[in-house]
Amino acid sequence: MTATATAPPAITHSQSHRVRASSVFLALLRRDVRVARKEIVFFLVRTTMQPLLFVVVFGYLLPKMNFVQAGYQTALLPGILAVSLSLSAIQSVALPMVQDFGWTKEIEDRLLAPVSTQLIAGEKIVAGMLQGVIAAAFVLPLARLVMGPISGFTFSHVGELVAIVVLGSFAFSSLGMWLGTAIAPQQIGLMFSVIIAPMLFFGCAYYPWRGLDAVPIMKYVVLVNPMVYIAEGMRGALTPDVPHMPLPVVGIALVIISVFFWKLGMRSFYKRAIG
Amino acid sequence: MSAIETRSLRKVYPAPAAPKRRGRSGAPPGMGPPPVPTGAATMPRGEIVALDSLDLEVRDGEFFGLLGPNGAGKTTTIGILTTRVTPTSGSAVVGGADVATQAVRVRQRIGVVPQRPNPDRSLNAIENLLFHAAYFGIPASASQPRANQLLEQLGISDKAYAKVDEMSGGQQQRLMIARALIHEPQVIFLDEPTVGLDPQTRLSLWDILRELHADGRTIVMTTHYMEEADKLCDRIAIVDRGQLLELDTPEALKERAPGGTLVEMSLSGDASAVIDAVRAVDGVLRVEAQGQLLRVFSDRGGRVISPVIQTTEDRGVSVTNISLTEPSLETLFVSRTGRKLD
Numbered sequence A: 001m002t003a004t005a006t007a008p009p010a011i012t013h014s015q016s017h018r019v020r021a022s023s024v025f026l027a028l029l030r031r032d033v034r035v036a037r038k039e040i041v042f043f044l045v046r047t048t049m050q051p052l053l054f055v056v057v058f059g060y061l062l063p064k065m066n067f068v069q070a071g072y073q074t075a076l077l078p079g080i081l082a083v084s085l086s087l088s089a090i091q092s093v094a095l096p097m098v099q100d101f102g103w104t105k106e107i108e109d110r111l112l113a114p115v116s117t118q119l120i121a122g123e124k125i126v127a128g129m130l131q132g133v134i135a136a137a138f139v140l141p142l143a144r145l146v147m148g149p150i151s152g153f154t155f156s157h158v159g160e161l162v163a164i165v166v167l168g169s170f171a172f173s174s175l176g177m178w179l180g181t182a183i184a185p186q187q188i189g190l191m192f193s194v195i196i197a198p199m200l201f202f203g204c205a206y207y208p209w210r211g212l213d214a215v216p217i218m219k220y221v222v223l224v225n226p227m228v229y230i231a232e233g234m235r236g237a238l239t240p241d242v243p244h245m246p247l248p249v250v251g252i253a254l255v256i257i258s259v260f261f262w263k264l265g266m267r268s269f270y271k272r273a274i275g
Numbered sequence B: 001m002s003a004i005e006t007r008s009l010r011k012v013y014p015a016p017a018a019p020k021r022r023g024r025s026g027a028p029p030g031m032g033p034p035p036v037p038t039g040a041a042t043m044p045r046g047e048i049v050a051l052d053s054l055d056l057e058v059r060d061g062e063f064f065g066l067l068g069p070n071g072a073g074k075t076t077t078i079g080i081l082t083t084r085v086t087p088t089s090g091s092a093v094v095g096g097a098d099v100a101t102q103a104v105r106v107r108q109r110i111g112v113v114p115q116r117p118n119p120d121r122s123l124n125a126i127e128n129l130l131f132h133a134a135y136f137g138i139p140a141s142a143s144q145p146r147a148n149q150l151l152e153q154l155g156i157s158d159k160a161y162a163k164v165d166e167m168s169g170g171q172q173q174r175l176m177i178a179r180a181l182i183h184e185p186q187v188i189f190l191d192e193p194t195v196g197l198d199p200q201t202r203l204s205l206w207d208i209l210r211e212l213h214a215d216g217r218t219i220v221m222t223t224h225y226m227e228e229a230d231k232l233c234d235r236i237a238i239v240d241r242g243q244l245l246e247l248d249t250p251e252a253l254k255e256r257a258p259g260g261t262l263v264e265m266s267l268s269g270d271a272s273a274v275i276d277a278v279r280a281v282d283g284v285l286r287v288e289a290q291g292q293l294l295r296v297f298s299d300r301g302g303r304v305i306s307p308v309i310q311t312t313e314d315r316g317v318s319v320t321n322i323s324l325t326e327p328s329l330e331t332l333f334v335s336r337t338g339r340k341l342d
Helices: A021-038 A040-064 A072-100 A117-147 A158-182 A185-201 A209-214 A216-224 A226-238 A247-273 B074-081 B103-109 B125-135 B140-153 B169-181 B199-214 B226-232 B250-256 B275-279 B301-314 B329-337
Strands: B002-013 B048-059 B063-067 B089-094 B110-113 B187-191 B218-223 B235-240 B243-248 B261-267 B284-290 B293-298 B319-325
Touching (some): A021 A040, A021 B125, A040 A072, A072 A117, A072 A158, A072 A226, A117 A158, A185 A226, A209 A216, B048 B074, B048 B218, B048 B243, B063 B074, B074 B089, B074 B187, B125 B140, B169 B187, B199 B218, B199 B226, B218 B226, B226 B250, B243 B329, B250 B329, B261 B301, B275 B293, B293 B301
Parallel strands (some): B063 B218, B063 B235, B110 B187, B187 B218
Antiparallel strands (some): B002 B089, B261 B319, B284 B293
């Protein structure tokens, strides 16, 4: 230990000025981006492997074998994007939360930042949304490559697409916040088998909701699943010719789901953060 | 001016949840494991009183020690003062801001060194400092030179770009001190900063703390090491079971300690049966009985041991264990609480 005679350069900044919440928010976001960049390969493998394997089997192999009808790929692609977006939004928040609040209490340095606890949680949700969008953007060209040209696929409804992506990623990022702060670390594996897996398979991601006309009970039961709305919203925005739920209905449902998960997530985060 | 003032501060934790445990939501966050307040009073419904009406005043620039056994309420006190735990009732003001209503302003003025190092493991050592500074609105141009200097000062500049997992416990603890200082806080809180450190690292941490104090910073440190409190602190608050027992300078506290050497004896039978006889032994100043434990304060050091043993054995009670403690904060603590510190 060397005790230097000179005093460290003093920073009077933090005491004399009130720190702007926006600059703290950006610093928190910069931290998450820095960490995500270091782990980008693991992140993409973790969140896009499952949807990409689905693309290979259901979007390439089965059509090649003539096991699925023509046009199935058109219904599948928006669902695959919805899965990529929501799965990675959930994981990008839930997994760090489990670690941060776990044994090491790593989140402590951020909880001591001079901003409200809600802002710290809010930043985490925004970081999750960004990662959700990145995952979906990564999957899209690969899926297109594997499946070949998709008839009826269009980017002409940009406004609707942006709204669905923002609302959907927000809802699932908030869900991730809730799951990551409410579930005990040792039960996080259970989260995937009990919550995520049924959500994927009954989320109308791999088949359109209107297809469930064939099984009326299922058609109404699946409405409790938030995945349904983002998958149907993606169809409405990207492949409007495939029969889908009306976009206004999707929008209203996503807003309600977002508010619900946001409240749950914030409450749970606050409970963990402040004793 | 006082840096910290608490009034009737009280914290009651709800009864621990029944077997069904969901996460650790009942645990106070932040400062390491929940202070399972072994010494704290338990309420009828199983509620745990971690703090019971604590009044404290810490002066500006003071090195203030909170001394007490595990579960005394020290960590809860630090948790409240650092805005990480909500008090059940009472008030606390840190650096002129109220912890309950002005938490953001309090956070701006404090630096915290936790009991167990909790660096951001996704970042390297210097990134931990630079990002922490950024959370306080300090641009990299200002925080970079200061971070380098702090790492130098704390003797870990060779680890600046190391992953925190590659640093030893002592190095991580120094990193936590650097982190607590990077934003130039008015008040620094250290929760048992030397627990688990080897003696050499502990001594070098003491040097660092003395330097910080010499710089004029207010330091609040919890510890259950008497020596640490004695050597470093301007004033010491002795707390136990969530209550303040004594508050004074180490010198004044030691003067207040019951005179003489403390001889503690474990007996084979009830100690109260022999208390009167032992009191009559030459050189015995005071005697206390607690179950099978006999506490003898002697002004003749250990020379009373032999006659005291003789006295108890004459009454059919044998001595199974003996320990001697010189007059110190420890003897004061034992006489005030009826138990040892650790």
